[in-house]
Amino acid sequence: MTLEINHLKKRFDEHQAVDDISLSVNKGDMFGMLGANGAGKTTTFRMIFGLIDPTAGSVTWDKDRLSYKRTHLVGYLPEERGLFPKLTVKEQLIYLMRLNNMKKPDILREMRHWLDRFQVPEYENKKIEELSKGNQQKIQFMAAVIHKPELLILDEPFSGLDPVNSDMLKEAVLDIQKQGTTIVFSSHQMRNVEELCEDLIMLKRGKAVLQGNLKTIKRSYGMKSISIRADYDLDFLHSVPGVLSLDKRKDGAIVKVESEDIAESIFHHIAKKGFVRKFEVEEPSLHDIFIDKAGEDAHE
Numbered sequence: 001m002t003l004e005i006n007h008l009k010k011r012f013d014e015h016q017a018v019d020d021i022s023l024s025v026n027k028g029d030m031f032g033m034l035g036a037n038g039a040g041k042t043t044t045f046r047m048i049f050g051l052i053d054p055t056a057g058s059v060t061w062d063k064d065r066l067s068y069k070r071t072h073l074v075g076y077l078p079e080e081r082g083l084f085p086k087l088t089v090k091e092q093l094i095y096l097m098r099l100n101n102m103k104k105p106d107i108l109r110e111m112r113h114w115l116d117r118f119q120v121p122e123y124e125n126k127k128i129e130e131l132s133k134g135n136q137q138k139i140q141f142m143a144a145v146i147h148k149p150e151l152l153i154l155d156e157p158f159s160g161l162d163p164v165n166s167d168m169l170k171e172a173v174l175d176i177q178k179q180g181t182t183i184v185f186s187s188h189q190m191r192n193v194e195e196l197c198e199d200l201i202m203l204k205r206g207k208a209v210l211q212g213n214l215k216t217i218k219r220s221y222g223m224k225s226i227s228i229r230a231d232y233d234l235d236f237l238h239s240v241p242g243v244l245s246l247d248k249r250k251d252g253a254i255v256k257v258e259s260e261d262i263a264e265s266i267f268h269h270i271a272k273k274g275f276v277r278k279f280e281v282e283e284p285s286l287h288d289i290f291i292d293k294a295g296e297d298a299h300e
């Protein structure tokens with residue numbers, strides 16, 4: 001079972017929201033979709049789920065279009081959370097899961113399992129409007145997973161969660177993946193993507209600007225980050241060709257350079273100045289790559 005996206009495009013009047021993206025995600029993989037605000041992530045998710053039709057290109061799950069009859073195979077956590085404030089958690093989940101043809105005893109069993117897991121068993125009979133935003137999000141997440149979909153789409157699942165709840169959700173997502181579910185998610189929090197994804201696509205104004213295996217991308221990315229500790233001012237490194245940025249720290253600096261060769265030349269420059277306490281060349285973080293690639297659209 002594979003999610004296949006081929007030359008997918010979506011145009012809204014004059015605006016090309018998604019511009020020719022192709023990707024495939026194999027069963028059980030976790031795939032990250034990155035991009036600044038307005039890059040086209042949500043539009044892509046809506047096309048995967050079948051809420052809107054592509055202008056061109058195709059989306060298939062297990063070689064077939066995700067038509068209305070097959071939507072129960074997919075779990076979708078939409079960006080615009082859509083719960084009914086006046087319903088209780090139980091009523092809400094029964095309502096949504098009946099749409100997936102789930103039987104009531106199965107819904108209740110799964111709901112209680114998840115409420116226990118999220119350490120909020122007492123929420124069963126609480127109204128949605130009585131819950132905090134973060135806790136409503138847990139219920140929305142449950143609505144995406146209770147029917148055990150083959151493909152799970154999570155649009156910004158971690159936004160608005162405190163660190164404890166964010167970790168709880170992350171563990172839940174990893175467990176669901178272990179059970180063989182294929183997961184595609186978007187996040188503005190690069191650390192989450194680094195922790196969870198093997199493969200990713202980075203969109204900018206609807207186009208893929210970076211795509212592939214995260215480890216390979218990081219290894220092959222020219223840019224390097226050097227962590228330096230020294231007892232003298234490192235400001236002079238600003239004028240070394242190939243230095244992209246210099247971020248001063250208490251007893252040194254983090255210097256971003258274009259390539260490993262530049263890192264070597266930096267080492268010679270500072271060694272001439274005096275004793276170097278630390279000089280460590282690291283691969284760029286996904287955050288660095290995002291700023292570099294998503295460019296002026298990224299306001300992280």
Ligand SMILES: Nc1ncnc2c1ncn2[C@@H]1O[C@H](COP(=O)(O)OP(=O)(O)OP(=O)(O)O)[C@@H](O)[C@H]1O
Nearest residue numbers: 012015017035036037038039040041042043044079
């Ligand atoms: N129904 C619509 N009609 C017109 N324009 C739309 C519509 N839906 C999305 N767009 C436009 O398409 C572009 C992509 O939007 P989309 O919501 O897919 O971005 P996104 O990557 O999910 O952004 P964010 O991180 O802010 O959620 C935006 O410029 C948006 O204004």
